[in-house]
Amino acid sequence: MDDKLVEDISKDSIVRVFHLYKRFGGKCALYDLSFDIKRNEFVYFIGPSGAGKSTLFELLYKKIDASEGQILVDGINYSRLSKKKVPFLRRKIGVVFQDFKLIPTKTVFENVALVLEVSGKKKSYIQKKVRSVLRIIGLESKKDSYPVGLSGGEQQRVAVARAVVGEPQIIFADEPTGSLDSESAETIMDLLKSFHIKGATVIVATHDSGLIEKTGGRIINLKDGRIIM
Amino acid sequence: MFYYLNQTLRDFKNNKFLNTVTVVTICFSVLIISSLLLFVENANNIITSFKDEIRIITYLDKGISETKKDDVRRKIEKLGGVSDVVYISSNKALEILKTQMKNQTYLDDLKENLLPASFEIYLTKKSHNWEGIKKLALKIEKLSAVDEVEYGKSWLEKFSSLISLFRFVSIGMGSVFFMVSIFIIINTIRLSLYSRRKEIEIMRLVGAEDWFIKRPFYYEGVFQGTIGGIIGLMLLFIMFLTFNSNFEADFSSQGFIQINFLSLEVLLEILFCSVFAGWLGCYISVRQFLKK
Numbered sequence: 001m002d003d004k005l006v007e008d009i010s011k012d013s014i015v016r017v018f019h020l021y022k023r024f025g026g027k028c029a030l031y032d033l034s035f036d037i038k039r040n041e042f043v044y045f046i047g048p049s050g051a052g053k054s055t056l057f058e059l060l061y062k063k064i065d066a067s068e069g070q071i072l073v074d075g076i077n078y079s080r081l082s083k084k085k086v087p088f089l090r091r092k093i094g095v096v097f098q099d100f101k102l103i104p105t106k107t108v109f110e111n112v113a114l115v116l117e118v119s120g121k122k123k124s125y126i127q128k129k130v131r132s133v134l135r136i137i138g139l140e141s142k143k144d145s146y147p148v149g150l151s152g153g154e155q156q157r158v159a160v161a162r163a164v165v166g167e168p169q170i171i172f173a174d175e176p177t178g179s180l181d182s183e184s185a186e187t188i189m190d191l192l193k194s195f196h197i198k199g200a201t202v203i204v205a206t207h208d209s210g211l212i213e214k215t216g217g218r219i220i221n222l223k224d225g226r227i228i229m
Numbered sequence: 230m231f232y233y234l235n236q237t238l239r240d241f242k243n244n245k246f247l248n249t250v251t252v253v254t255i256c257f258s259v260l261i262i263s264s265l266l267l268f269v270e271n272a273n274n275i276i277t278s279f280k281d282e283i284r285i286i287t288y289l290d291k292g293i294s295e296t297k298k299d300d301v302r303r304k305i306e307k308l309g310g311v312s313d314v315v316y317i318s319s320n321k322a323l324e325i326l327k328t329q330m331k332n333q334t335y336l337d338d339l340k341e342n343l344l345p346a347s348f349e350i351y352l353t354k355k356s357h358n359w360e361g362i363k364k365l366a367l368k369i370e371k372l373s374a375v376d377e378v379e380y381g382k383s384w385l386e387k388f389s390s391l392i393s394l395f396r397f398v399s400i401g402m403g404s405v406f407f408m409v410s411i412f413i414i415i416n417t418i419r420l421s422l423y424s425r426r427k428e429i430e431i432m433r434l435v436g437a438e439d440w441f442i443k444r445p446f447y448y449e450g451v452f453q454g455t456i457g458g459i460i461g462l463m464l465l466f467i468m469f470l471t472f473n474s475n476f477e478a479d480f481s482s483q484g485f486i487q488i489n490f491l492s493l494e495v496l497l498e499i500l501f502c503s504v505f506a507g508w509l510g511c512y513i514s515v516r517q518f519l520k521k
Contacts, residue, residue, distance in 0.1 A: 063434065084438075091436035103428045105243065118437040162435065 012038045013072075014170060014201050015060070020069035022055055022225075029055045030225045033069070037203060039169075042196050042217035045205045052225040053205035054098065057174045060203070061095050062086055074169060091119050094163030094200075096173035096192075100155045102147040108134070108158050109143040115166045133165045137191060153184025160191050164200070171195060173204045177211060189215050236445035237452060244421050248453060251417040255457025255503055256464070258406035263465045263491065263499050265399035270495070271488050272392045283362065285350040287369050288377040293346065297374050304372055305348060310356030310365055315349040322347065345376060359386045407506060414453060414510025418446055422518045443515050447508065454507020458500045466490065 015037040022030040030052045037043050045053050058064045059071060062078055071078040076089055102111050109130055116126045134140040137157045147155055156176060163171055173192060177185035185208075193215050196202045204211075212219060221228040241248050287305070289298065298316070305314050317325070322344040350369070356362065362380055370378045422429070432442055469490050476488055491499075 061434070087433070087436045087438045089436075090434065095434065097434075101427075101431050101434065103431055105239070105428070114432065114437075115435045118432065118435060118441050166436075 014039045014041075014074055015203070016072040018070045018072075020056075020059065020071065021067045022052075022059060022064070023067040028225060030059070033225075033227055035220060035227065037201060039201055040196070040199055041201055042193070042215070043201075043203045044212055044217050044219045045203070045222055046207065046209060046212070046219055047222035047228075048207055050224075051207075051222040053207075053222055054174055055225075056222070057095075057172050057203075057205055061093050061172055062089060087118070091115075091166060092168055092170065094166060094168035094171040096156070096159050096163045096171065096176045098175040098178055100147070100159045102155055102158055102162075104147050107144050107146055108139060108150070111147070111158055112161045112165050115162055119166065129165060130161075133161045136194075137161045138187075151184075153180050153187065156180060156184065156188055157191070160188060164195050168200065170201045170203065173202065175206055176204060177206065177208060185211070186214070233444045233448055237448040240421060240425075240445060240449055241452070244417075244424070247417045247420055248449075251413055251453045252457045252460070254413045255410050255454060255506065256461040258410045258506075259458050259461025259499060259503050260464050262399075262403040262406055263462060263496075264468070265395075265402065266495065266499070267465065267469065267491055269392065269396050269399055270491065272388075272395070274487075274489065276389050276392065283352060283380070285352070285362065285366055285369065285378060285380045287348040287350060287375055288345045288379070289347060290374045290376050291345055293374050298346070301372055301374050302348065305350060305369060308365060308368055310353050310361055311350055312353045313351040315351070317347045317349060319344045319346045359389075407502065410457075410503075410506045411510045411513075414450055414507055415514045417453070418450060418511050418514035419518065421449065422446065422514065439519055443519065446515050447511050450507040450509075450511025451504055452507070454504040455500070457507070458503030461503070462496055462499065 013036050015035075017033055017035050020030055020033040021028065033056065045056065047053055055064075059066055060073065062081070066078070073089070074092060081089060103114070106114070112133060113126050113130045116129060121129075131140065131143070134143055137160060139154060139157055139161065142150065142154065147158065150158065156179075160173075160176070163173070171192065176188050176192065180188065189211055192202050192204065202217075204217075206212075287301075289301065293301075302314055302316070305311060319342050323339075323342050326344065350365075352362070352365070356365065366378045366380050369375060429442055469488075473488050
């Protein structure tokens with residue numbers, strides 16, 4: 001991609017993707033993706049299993065690298081980002097993982113506090129902030145519980161709390177309601193919506209089109225690694 | 230700081246067995262190395278105290294004249310490395326013998342003093358080496374009117390070389406135990422890292438830098454080294470007290486040999502090595518793991 005295109009970043013855009021390809025061996029998982037997400041947008045990537053949603057998200061929070069093309073998040077060009085700076089990028093992003101990714105040996109409070117600890121926040125601030133986020137998601141009473149003692153819905157709420165506690169500008173949620181009952185799913189979506197209202201850009205990957213009807217937002221369809229218009 | 234210490238203690242609790250094995254290994258390595266050091270240090274002290282008492286005894290021909298005696302003394306004094314020459318007449322020698330064997334009465338029945346007159350030759354500090362003593366003894370032996378030269382304690386020479394060999398073996402064994410300890414620490418930390426690989430991945434995904442992940446493991450290694458080192462040295466001290474109380478009853482009370490514990494400086498050096506082993510083992514392991 002030429003530099004002219006990079007310079008053309010709109011001030012309103014927080015995520016820009018240009019001609020993105022991801023290959024695993026000989027197999028192409030993502031094929032020539034280009035899209036633009038504006039600040040404070042609520043965007044859904046929708047598509048069946050195997051469409052490439054999780055691969056796209058892994059690229060967006062830089063767990064894996066693109067085979068071709070470029071990703072810009074909040075003006076940071078991933079292809080020019082050194083390995084040492086990746087942790088600082090991730091602190092700008094909140095991620096809700098499909099499999100929650102909670103640390104089983106840490107309590108609910110410690111799991112959420114980890115995000116603030118890694119960025120070197122003061123203990124008093126961490127205490128205050130984590131308590132307030134746990135109150136919002138309705139899990140303050142379970143702050144000393146371990147993930148194994150929580151239901152799927154509660155675990156996902158903890159994952160949401162961890163994603164938002166650092167007050168990120170962007171929240172990526174990969175199938176956040178995938179393994180939840182409809183009531184828990186609704187709670188999670190309400191939480192994401194409330195953070196969106198507060199100013200965050202929320203990007204959700206899902207195969208459940210029912211979610212969109214309830215919450216609203218822009219839809220980008222993915223199929224076989226391509227964007228379907 | 231609190232977070233890291235808390236994390237280290239938690240890791241220690243979660244991997245009790247592995248950590249105990251590591252601490253026990255370090256502890257025994259420290260115990261073995263420091264025992265060897267304790268032995269070598271005390272053996273050296275004994276040799277030094279014996280060396281301080283080294284003298285050459287020159288027995289003179291029977292019936293030697295006063296002039297000849299003074300002549301031999303002058304010649305000895307002119308030889309290098311001599312600090313003092315004391316004459317022991319045959320009567321004096323008998324007196325000394327009687328004092329040493331005060332409970333024996335058969336010496337009183339002696340009609341004739343068969344003991345020869347002698348010179349006790351004391352050496353300068355510089356001459357307290359085996360080669361020098363040997364050469365001096367040979368020179369004295371060649372003087373006229375000298376019957377026999379004895380510089381005793383030649384067993385010290387053998388003992389001394391044995392201690393040198395022992396010291397060499399100790400250094401070798403110490404190095405091997407040091408490496409074994411590091412190897413075990415590497416594997417304990419590696420297993421600890423492996424058991425926490427998912428946690429490490431999550432930490433990275435939420436923005437942890439490598440040092441944030443590494444630090445609790447470093448504390449763990451240093452903690453293992455410190456605890457192992459302290460317990461090892463405490464065990465050594467207990468063993469020393471037990472041994473010394475038995476030994477004192479047998480020897481020390483008679484004023485022969487005094488056994489001393491390792492100096493604070495040496496103890497701190499051993500502890501430092503133990504802590505360093507913990508840190509190094511951790512450093513190697515974490516470096517290898519986080520590179521992946």
